[in-house]
Amino acid sequence: MAVTLLDDYGIADLTMRRLARELGLTPGALYWHFADKQALLGAVADRILATTTSATAPAPWADRVHAICTGLRDALLSTTDGAELVSASFAAGKSEQMAAILDRLTGAAAEAGIDATHAGLAARSVLYYVLGFTADEQSRLQWDAAGALADGQSVMTTDPNGRFIFGLRLLVDGMSAQAAASRDHRGDPGVTVPAP
Amino acid sequence: MAVTLLDDYGIADLTMRRLARELGLTPGALYWHFADKQALLGAVADRILATTTSATAPAPWADRVHAICTGLRDALLSTTDGAELVSASFAAGKSEQMAAILDRLTGAAAEAGIDATHAGLAARSVLYYVLGFTADEQSRLQWDAAGALADGQSVMTTDPNGRFIFGLRLLVDGMSAQAAASRDHRGDPGVTVPAP
DNA sequence: ACCTGAACACCGTTCAAGT
DNA sequence: ACCTGAACACCGTTCAAGT
Numbered sequence: 001m002a003v004t005l006l007d008d009y010g011i012a013d014l015t016m017r018r019l020a021r022e023l024g025l026t027p028g029a030l031y032w033h034f035a036d037k038q039a040l041l042g043a044v045a046d047r048i049l050a051t052t053t054s055a056t057a058p059a060p061w062a063d064r065v066h067a068i069c070t071g072l073r074d075a076l077l078s079t080t081d082g083a084e085l086v087s088a089s090f091a092a093g094k095s096e097q098m099a100a101i102l103d104r105l106t107g108a109a110a111e112a113g114i115d116a117t118h119a120g121l122a123a124r125s126v127l128y129y130v131l132g133f134t135a136d137e138q139s140r141l142q143w144d145a146a147g148a149l150a151d152g153q154s155v156m157t158t159d160p161n162g163r164f165i166f167g168l169r170l171l172v173d174g175m176s177a178q179a180a181a182s183r184d185h186r187g188d189p190g191v192t193v194p195a196p
Numbered sequence: 197m198a199v200t201l202l203d204d205y206g207i208a209d210l211t212m213r214r215l216a217r218e219l220g221l222t223p224g225a226l227y228w229h230f231a232d233k234q235a236l237l238g239a240v241a242d243r244i245l246a247t248t249t250s251a252t253a254p255a256p257w258a259d260r261v262h263a264i265c266t267g268l269r270d271a272l273l274s275t276t277d278g279a280e281l282v283s284a285s286f287a288a289g290k291s292e293q294m295a296a297i298l299d300r301l302t303g304a305a306a307e308a309g310i311d312a313t314h315a316g317l318a319a320r321s322v323l324y325y326v327l328g329f330t331a332d333e334q335s336r337l338q339w340d341a342a343g344a345l346a347d348g349q350s351v352m353t354t355d356p357n358g359r360f361i362f363g364l365r366l367l368v369d370g371m372s373a374q375a376a377a378s379r380d381h382r383g384d385p386g387v388t389v390p391a392p
Numbered sequence: 393a394c395c396t397g398a399a400c401a402c403c404g405t406t407c408a409a410g411t
Numbered sequence: 412a413c414c415t416g417a418a419c420a421c422c423g424t425t426c427a428a429g430t
Contacts, residue, residue, distance in 0.1 A: 015423080027423080031425075036424080124332070125329070125363045127328075132324030132328065170371060177370070228414070396428085407416100409416085
Protein backbone atom coordinates (compact mmCIF):
# COMPACT_ATOMS: atom_id res chain seq x y z
CA MET A 1 0.00 0.00 0.00
CA ALA A 2 1.25 3.45 -0.93
CA VAL A 3 0.25 4.99 2.40
CA THR A 4 2.49 2.65 4.36
CA LEU A 5 5.40 3.44 2.09
CA LEU A 6 4.77 7.16 2.53
CA ASP A 7 4.54 6.82 6.27
CA ASP A 8 7.74 4.80 6.51
CA TYR A 9 9.98 6.74 4.16
CA GLY A 10 8.38 10.14 3.48
CA ILE A 11 7.22 11.83 0.32
CA ALA A 12 10.67 12.02 -1.25
CA ASP A 13 10.84 8.23 -1.41
CA LEU A 14 7.28 7.82 -2.67
CA THR A 15 8.35 7.32 -6.27
CA MET A 16 6.59 5.31 -8.94
CA ARG A 17 9.54 2.94 -9.26
CA ARG A 18 9.93 2.43 -5.56
CA LEU A 19 6.22 1.84 -5.01
CA ALA A 20 6.14 -0.64 -7.89
CA ARG A 21 9.10 -2.50 -6.40
CA GLU A 22 7.38 -2.62 -3.00
CA LEU A 23 4.28 -4.06 -4.66
CA GLY A 24 6.29 -6.59 -6.61
CA LEU A 25 5.45 -4.95 -9.91
CA THR A 26 7.11 -3.27 -12.83
CA PRO A 27 6.96 0.57 -12.90
CA GLY A 28 4.88 0.54 -16.06
CA ALA A 29 2.17 -1.50 -14.35
CA LEU A 30 1.17 1.51 -12.23
CA TYR A 31 0.21 3.37 -15.39
CA TRP A 32 -2.60 1.00 -16.01
CA HIS A 33 -4.15 2.03 -12.68
CA PHE A 34 -3.26 5.74 -12.61
CA ALA A 35 -2.88 8.30 -15.36
CA ASP A 36 0.31 9.72 -13.87
CA LYS A 37 2.09 10.36 -10.59
CA GLN A 38 -0.12 13.32 -9.72
CA ALA A 39 -3.19 11.11 -9.90
CA LEU A 40 -1.52 8.50 -7.71
CA LEU A 41 -0.59 11.12 -5.11
CA GLY A 42 -4.11 12.51 -5.21
CA ALA A 43 -5.46 9.07 -4.40
CA VAL A 44 -3.02 8.73 -1.50
CA ALA A 45 -4.07 12.17 -0.24
CA ASP A 46 -7.72 11.18 -0.34
CA ARG A 47 -6.89 8.01 1.58
CA ILE A 48 -5.26 10.07 4.34
CA LEU A 49 -8.29 12.34 4.49
CA ALA A 50 -10.83 9.52 4.34
CA THR A 51 -11.35 9.51 8.11
CA THR A 52 -12.09 13.25 8.19
CA THR A 53 -15.11 13.27 5.93
CA SER A 54 -17.68 12.64 8.60
CA ALA A 55 -21.13 14.13 8.80
CA THR A 56 -21.76 17.86 8.88
CA ALA A 57 -23.24 18.22 12.33
CA PRO A 58 -25.87 20.96 12.64
CA ALA A 59 -23.80 23.30 14.83
CA PRO A 60 -23.19 27.08 14.70
CA TRP A 61 -20.98 27.95 11.73
CA ALA A 62 -17.93 28.94 13.81
CA ASP A 63 -18.02 25.62 15.64
CA ARG A 64 -18.27 23.79 12.35
CA VAL A 65 -15.24 25.61 10.98
CA HIS A 66 -13.39 24.72 14.14
CA ALA A 67 -14.37 21.04 13.90
CA ILE A 68 -13.51 20.73 10.21
CA CYS A 69 -10.11 22.36 10.60
CA THR A 70 -9.16 20.43 13.72
CA GLY A 71 -10.12 17.18 12.02
CA LEU A 72 -8.15 18.13 8.92
CA ARG A 73 -5.05 18.99 10.91
CA ASP A 74 -5.24 15.73 12.84
CA ALA A 75 -5.47 13.76 9.62
CA LEU A 76 -2.49 15.62 8.12
CA LEU A 77 -0.37 15.01 11.21
CA SER A 78 -1.23 11.32 11.32
CA THR A 79 1.07 10.48 8.41
CA THR A 80 4.63 11.41 7.52
CA ASP A 81 4.68 14.45 5.21
CA GLY A 82 0.88 14.37 5.18
CA ALA A 83 0.50 18.16 5.09
CA GLU A 84 2.95 18.57 2.23
CA LEU A 85 1.34 15.83 0.18
CA VAL A 86 -2.24 17.07 0.67
CA SER A 87 -1.12 20.64 0.06
CA ALA A 88 0.36 19.69 -3.28
CA SER A 89 -2.66 17.60 -4.29
CA PHE A 90 -5.03 20.40 -3.32
CA ALA A 91 -3.04 22.96 -5.29
CA ALA A 92 -3.11 20.65 -8.29
CA GLY A 93 -6.85 20.12 -7.85
CA LYS A 94 -6.37 16.38 -7.53
CA SER A 95 -8.05 15.71 -4.18
CA GLU A 96 -11.77 15.11 -4.05
CA GLN A 97 -11.74 15.09 -0.26
CA MET A 98 -10.25 18.57 -0.18
CA ALA A 99 -12.88 19.73 -2.65
CA ALA A 100 -15.55 18.37 -0.30
CA ILE A 101 -13.98 20.09 2.69
CA LEU A 102 -13.82 23.33 0.71
CA ASP A 103 -17.54 23.01 0.02
CA ARG A 104 -18.35 22.49 3.66
CA LEU A 105 -16.29 25.52 4.65
CA THR A 106 -17.94 27.59 1.94
CA GLY A 107 -21.30 26.62 3.41
CA ALA A 108 -20.19 27.75 6.85
CA ALA A 109 -18.92 31.06 5.44
CA ALA A 110 -22.22 31.67 3.70
CA GLU A 111 -24.07 30.92 6.90
CA ALA A 112 -21.83 33.40 8.70
CA GLY A 113 -23.30 36.03 6.43
CA ILE A 114 -20.62 36.40 3.80
CA ASP A 115 -22.05 36.98 0.33
CA ALA A 116 -21.90 34.22 -2.25
CA THR A 117 -19.16 35.93 -4.27
CA HIS A 118 -16.74 35.85 -1.36
CA ALA A 119 -17.75 32.82 0.70
CA GLY A 120 -15.63 30.51 -1.44
CA LEU A 121 -12.61 32.75 -1.03
CA ALA A 122 -13.06 32.90 2.73
CA ALA A 123 -13.18 29.10 2.77
CA ARG A 124 -10.02 28.89 0.66
CA SER A 125 -8.26 31.33 2.99
CA VAL A 126 -9.02 29.06 5.90
CA LEU A 127 -7.55 26.12 4.00
CA TYR A 128 -4.42 28.08 3.08
CA TYR A 129 -3.96 28.70 6.77
CA VAL A 130 -4.55 25.12 7.93
CA LEU A 131 -2.28 23.67 5.25
CA GLY A 132 0.44 26.28 5.76
CA PHE A 133 0.42 26.04 9.52
CA THR A 134 0.37 22.26 9.61
CA ALA A 135 3.07 21.84 6.98
CA ASP A 136 5.27 24.16 9.01
CA GLU A 137 4.45 22.35 12.23
CA GLN A 138 5.05 18.93 10.73
CA SER A 139 8.38 19.79 9.17
CA ARG A 140 9.56 21.09 12.54
CA LEU A 141 8.27 17.99 14.30
CA GLN A 142 10.06 15.70 11.90
CA TRP A 143 13.28 17.68 11.89
CA ASP A 144 13.10 17.52 15.64
CA ALA A 145 12.42 13.79 15.85
CA ALA A 146 15.35 13.29 13.48
CA GLY A 147 17.74 14.51 16.16
CA ALA A 148 18.33 18.19 15.57
CA LEU A 149 16.87 21.17 17.41
CA ALA A 150 18.92 21.61 20.55
CA ASP A 151 16.48 22.24 23.39
CA GLY A 152 13.19 24.02 24.09
CA GLN A 153 13.52 25.82 20.77
CA SER A 154 11.42 28.58 22.33
CA VAL A 155 8.62 29.88 20.13
CA MET A 156 6.74 28.11 17.32
CA THR A 157 7.07 24.63 18.82
CA THR A 158 5.53 25.17 22.23
CA ASP A 159 1.79 24.60 22.55
CA PRO A 160 1.07 23.94 18.87
CA ASN A 161 -2.61 23.24 19.58
CA GLY A 162 -3.08 26.61 21.22
CA ARG A 163 -1.19 28.35 18.43
CA PHE A 164 -3.26 26.57 15.82
CA ILE A 165 -6.60 27.64 17.24
CA PHE A 166 -5.35 31.18 17.81
CA GLY A 167 -4.58 31.53 14.13
CA LEU A 168 -7.83 29.89 13.20
CA ARG A 169 -9.68 32.40 15.36
CA LEU A 170 -8.03 35.17 13.38
CA LEU A 171 -9.85 33.91 10.30
CA VAL A 172 -13.13 33.25 12.09
CA ASP A 173 -13.10 36.73 13.63
CA GLY A 174 -12.35 38.16 10.21
CA MET A 175 -15.33 36.32 8.77
CA SER A 176 -17.57 37.71 11.51
CA ALA A 177 -16.34 41.23 10.93
CA GLN A 178 -16.71 40.95 7.18
CA ALA A 179 -20.22 39.58 7.50
CA ALA A 180 -21.13 42.43 9.84
CA ALA A 181 -19.74 44.99 7.41
CA SER A 182 -21.71 43.63 4.47
CA ARG A 183 -24.84 43.58 6.64
CA ASP A 184 -24.53 47.24 7.63
CA HIS A 185 -24.12 48.86 4.25
CA ARG A 186 -24.61 46.20 1.65
CA GLY A 187 -22.91 46.65 -1.71
CA ASP A 188 -19.91 48.13 0.05
CA PRO A 189 -18.11 45.54 2.15
CA GLY A 190 -15.00 47.71 1.94
CA VAL A 191 -15.00 48.88 5.53
CA THR A 192 -12.51 47.48 7.95
CA VAL A 193 -12.80 47.27 11.69
CA PRO A 194 -10.89 50.45 12.51
CA ALA A 195 -7.46 50.15 14.05
CA PRO A 196 -7.02 51.53 17.58
CA MET B 197 20.91 33.91 -15.33
CA ALA B 198 18.66 31.50 -13.51
CA VAL B 199 15.76 33.96 -13.33
CA THR B 200 15.53 34.25 -17.10
CA LEU B 201 15.52 30.49 -17.44
CA LEU B 202 12.77 30.24 -14.83
CA ASP B 203 10.73 32.89 -16.54
CA ASP B 204 11.06 31.29 -19.96
CA TYR B 205 10.48 27.64 -19.10
CA GLY B 206 8.97 27.46 -15.60
CA ILE B 207 10.09 25.80 -12.42
CA ALA B 208 9.90 22.26 -13.79
CA ASP B 209 12.68 23.05 -16.26
CA LEU B 210 14.83 24.91 -13.74
CA THR B 211 17.13 21.96 -13.16
CA MET B 212 20.76 22.01 -12.17
CA ARG B 213 21.80 20.33 -15.42
CA ARG B 214 19.71 22.58 -17.61
CA LEU B 215 20.90 25.75 -15.89
CA ALA B 216 24.50 24.62 -16.18
CA ARG B 217 24.02 23.94 -19.89
CA GLU B 218 22.50 27.40 -20.38
CA LEU B 219 25.50 28.95 -18.63
CA GLY B 220 27.95 26.92 -20.68
CA LEU B 221 29.08 24.95 -17.63
CA THR B 222 29.22 21.43 -16.33
CA PRO B 223 26.55 20.46 -13.75
CA GLY B 224 29.18 19.93 -11.07
CA ALA B 225 30.38 23.53 -11.42
CA LEU B 226 27.19 24.81 -9.78
CA TYR B 227 28.11 22.96 -6.60
CA TRP B 228 31.06 25.21 -6.09
CA HIS B 229 28.67 28.20 -5.91
CA PHE B 230 25.72 26.61 -4.11
CA ALA B 231 25.49 23.88 -1.49
CA ASP B 232 22.60 22.18 -3.25
CA LYS B 233 19.54 22.83 -5.39
CA GLN B 234 17.51 24.21 -2.46
CA ALA B 235 20.14 26.89 -1.87
CA LEU B 236 20.13 27.79 -5.56
CA LEU B 237 16.34 28.09 -5.58
CA GLY B 238 16.47 30.20 -2.42
CA ALA B 239 18.83 32.60 -4.15
CA VAL B 240 16.51 32.80 -7.16
CA ALA B 241 13.56 33.45 -4.84
CA ASP B 242 15.43 36.28 -3.13
CA ARG B 243 16.24 37.75 -6.54
CA ILE B 244 12.55 37.80 -7.44
CA LEU B 245 11.72 39.49 -4.14
CA ALA B 246 14.60 41.96 -4.28
CA THR B 247 12.37 44.75 -5.62
CA THR B 248 9.86 44.34 -2.79
CA THR B 249 12.17 45.04 0.11
CA SER B 250 11.72 48.79 0.15
CA ALA B 251 11.54 51.00 3.19
CA THR B 252 8.98 50.52 5.95
CA ALA B 253 7.02 53.70 5.61
CA PRO B 254 5.64 55.05 8.90
CA ALA B 255 1.98 54.35 8.16
CA PRO B 256 -0.82 52.82 10.27
CA TRP B 257 -0.24 49.09 10.74
CA ALA B 258 -3.16 47.97 8.57
CA ASP B 259 -1.91 50.10 5.68
CA ARG B 260 1.55 48.66 6.10
CA VAL B 261 0.19 45.11 5.96
CA HIS B 262 -1.71 46.05 2.83
CA ALA B 263 1.37 47.57 1.20
CA ILE B 264 3.66 44.67 2.08
CA CYS B 265 1.23 42.05 0.80
CA THR B 266 0.38 43.88 -2.39
CA GLY B 267 4.07 44.34 -3.13
CA LEU B 268 4.75 40.68 -2.41
CA ARG B 269 1.95 39.50 -4.69
CA ASP B 270 3.13 41.77 -7.51
CA ALA B 271 6.64 40.37 -7.23
CA LEU B 272 5.36 36.78 -7.26
CA LEU B 273 3.21 37.40 -10.32
CA SER B 274 6.05 39.07 -12.21
CA THR B 275 7.80 35.78 -12.93
CA THR B 276 6.63 32.40 -14.20
CA ASP B 277 5.89 30.08 -11.26
CA GLY B 278 7.10 32.81 -8.89
CA ALA B 279 4.56 32.01 -6.18
CA GLU B 280 5.33 28.30 -6.21
CA LEU B 281 9.06 28.87 -6.07
CA VAL B 282 8.94 31.40 -3.24
CA SER B 283 6.42 29.28 -1.37
CA ALA B 284 8.78 26.30 -1.46
CA SER B 285 11.80 28.38 -0.48
CA PHE B 286 9.89 29.96 2.40
CA ALA B 287 8.71 26.58 3.67
CA ALA B 288 12.26 25.31 3.51
CA GLY B 289 13.48 28.42 5.35
CA LYS B 290 15.82 29.30 2.49
CA SER B 291 14.68 32.82 1.66
CA GLU B 292 16.17 35.75 3.55
CA GLN B 293 13.78 38.16 1.88
CA MET B 294 10.79 36.22 3.16
CA ALA B 295 12.30 36.21 6.63
CA ALA B 296 12.59 40.00 6.40
CA ILE B 297 8.99 40.33 5.23
CA LEU B 298 7.88 38.09 8.07
CA ASP B 299 9.63 40.40 10.51
CA ARG B 300 7.95 43.46 9.10
CA LEU B 301 4.54 41.81 9.32
CA THR B 302 5.27 40.70 12.88
CA GLY B 303 6.04 44.32 13.73
CA ALA B 304 2.74 45.41 12.24
CA ALA B 305 0.87 42.74 14.19
CA ALA B 306 2.51 43.82 17.42
CA GLU B 307 1.59 47.41 16.70
CA ALA B 308 -1.98 46.30 16.11
CA GLY B 309 -2.02 45.20 19.72
CA ILE B 310 -1.43 41.47 19.42
CA ASP B 311 0.76 40.12 22.20
CA ALA B 312 4.32 39.09 21.46
CA THR B 313 3.56 35.37 21.71
CA HIS B 314 1.05 35.52 18.88
CA ALA B 315 2.24 38.38 16.66
CA GLY B 316 4.60 36.09 14.77
CA LEU B 317 1.85 33.59 14.14
CA ALA B 318 -0.50 36.30 12.89
CA ALA B 319 2.24 37.41 10.49
CA ARG B 320 2.77 33.84 9.30
CA SER B 321 -0.97 33.43 8.73
CA VAL B 322 -0.94 36.46 6.49
CA LEU B 323 1.92 34.96 4.49
CA TYR B 324 0.17 31.59 4.19
CA TYR B 325 -2.73 33.49 2.68
CA VAL B 326 -0.72 35.60 0.24
CA LEU B 327 1.33 32.63 -0.94
CA GLY B 328 -1.67 30.31 -1.19
CA PHE B 329 -3.86 32.81 -2.98
CA THR B 330 -1.20 33.92 -5.42
CA ALA B 331 -0.04 30.39 -6.24
CA ASP B 332 -3.66 29.51 -7.03
CA GLU B 333 -4.14 32.64 -9.08
CA GLN B 334 -0.92 32.17 -11.00
CA SER B 335 -1.54 28.54 -11.86
CA ARG B 336 -4.94 29.50 -13.23
CA LEU B 337 -3.45 32.40 -15.18
CA GLN B 338 -0.83 30.18 -16.75
CA TRP B 339 -3.20 27.32 -17.49
CA ASP B 340 -5.39 29.94 -19.11
CA ALA B 341 -2.64 31.54 -21.15
CA ALA B 342 -1.66 28.05 -22.29
CA GLY B 343 -4.90 27.76 -24.22
CA ALA B 344 -7.37 25.97 -21.95
CA LEU B 345 -10.24 27.42 -19.93
CA ALA B 346 -13.16 27.86 -22.31
CA ASP B 347 -14.63 31.27 -21.60
CA GLY B 348 -15.39 33.58 -18.66
CA GLN B 349 -14.70 30.70 -16.28
CA SER B 350 -17.08 32.41 -13.86
CA VAL B 351 -15.75 32.71 -10.31
CA MET B 352 -12.14 32.74 -9.04
CA THR B 353 -10.69 34.41 -12.13
CA THR B 354 -12.76 37.58 -12.31
CA ASP B 355 -11.45 40.60 -10.44
CA PRO B 356 -8.45 38.93 -8.81
CA ASN B 357 -7.28 42.20 -7.25
CA GLY B 358 -10.59 42.69 -5.50
CA ARG B 359 -10.68 39.10 -4.36
CA PHE B 360 -7.13 39.36 -3.06
CA ILE B 361 -7.78 42.40 -0.90
CA PHE B 362 -11.06 40.92 0.34
CA GLY B 363 -9.22 37.89 1.70
CA LEU B 364 -6.49 40.09 3.08
CA ARG B 365 -9.09 42.12 4.91
CA LEU B 366 -10.33 38.93 6.53
CA LEU B 367 -6.93 38.60 8.21
CA VAL B 368 -6.62 42.28 9.07
CA ASP B 369 -10.09 42.32 10.61
CA GLY B 370 -9.20 39.20 12.54
CA MET B 371 -6.09 40.90 13.87
CA SER B 372 -8.12 43.91 14.98
CA ALA B 373 -10.66 41.71 16.74
CA GLN B 374 -7.99 39.63 18.42
CA ALA B 375 -6.16 42.73 19.62
CA ALA B 376 -9.40 44.13 20.99
CA ALA B 377 -10.11 40.89 22.82
CA SER B 378 -6.71 40.78 24.46
CA ARG B 379 -7.12 44.44 25.44
CA ASP B 380 -10.46 43.89 27.15
CA HIS B 381 -9.62 40.97 29.39
CA ARG B 382 -5.95 40.32 29.13
CA GLY B 383 -4.72 36.84 29.84
CA ASP B 384 -7.79 35.46 28.12
CA PRO B 385 -7.78 36.19 24.39
CA GLY B 386 -10.14 33.25 23.91
CA VAL B 387 -13.23 35.24 23.09
CA THR B 388 -14.53 35.42 19.57
CA VAL B 389 -16.61 38.13 18.02
CA PRO B 390 -19.98 36.45 18.45
CA ALA B 391 -21.73 35.06 15.42
CA PRO B 392 -25.09 36.60 14.50
C1' DA C 393 -7.99 -6.99 -18.03
C1' DC C 394 -3.60 -6.63 -16.22
C1' DC C 395 1.22 -6.83 -16.52
C1' DT C 396 6.38 -7.29 -18.35
C1' DG C 397 10.56 -5.79 -20.87
C1' DA C 398 12.89 -2.57 -22.55
C1' DA C 399 13.72 1.58 -23.88
C1' DC C 400 13.78 7.13 -23.90
C1' DA C 401 15.08 11.12 -21.96
C1' DC C 402 16.20 12.79 -18.28
C1' DC C 403 17.51 13.91 -12.84
C1' DG C 404 20.79 15.66 -8.21
C1' DT C 405 25.16 15.01 -6.24
C1' DT C 406 30.10 13.79 -5.53
C1' DC C 407 34.86 14.09 -6.29
C1' DA C 408 39.41 13.27 -8.18
C1' DA C 409 41.89 15.83 -11.26
C1' DG C 410 43.03 19.76 -13.97
C1' DT C 411 44.28 25.07 -14.71
C1' DA D 412 39.67 29.94 -6.99
C1' DC D 413 36.96 27.85 -10.27
C1' DC D 414 35.83 24.25 -13.30
C1' DT D 415 35.81 19.48 -16.05
C1' DG D 416 35.09 14.47 -16.62
C1' DA D 417 33.14 10.85 -15.27
C1' DA D 418 30.73 8.28 -12.57
C1' DC D 419 26.76 6.76 -9.04
C1' DA D 420 22.27 6.00 -8.12
C1' DC D 421 18.40 7.12 -9.37
C1' DC D 422 13.81 9.39 -11.83
C1' DG D 423 8.65 9.54 -14.76
C1' DT D 424 6.58 7.85 -18.80
C1' DT D 425 5.54 5.10 -23.02
C1' DC D 426 4.38 1.11 -25.47
C1' DA D 427 4.80 -3.17 -28.06
C1' DA D 428 4.20 -7.63 -26.61
C1' DG D 429 2.73 -11.24 -23.62
C1' DT D 430 -1.01 -14.00 -20.69
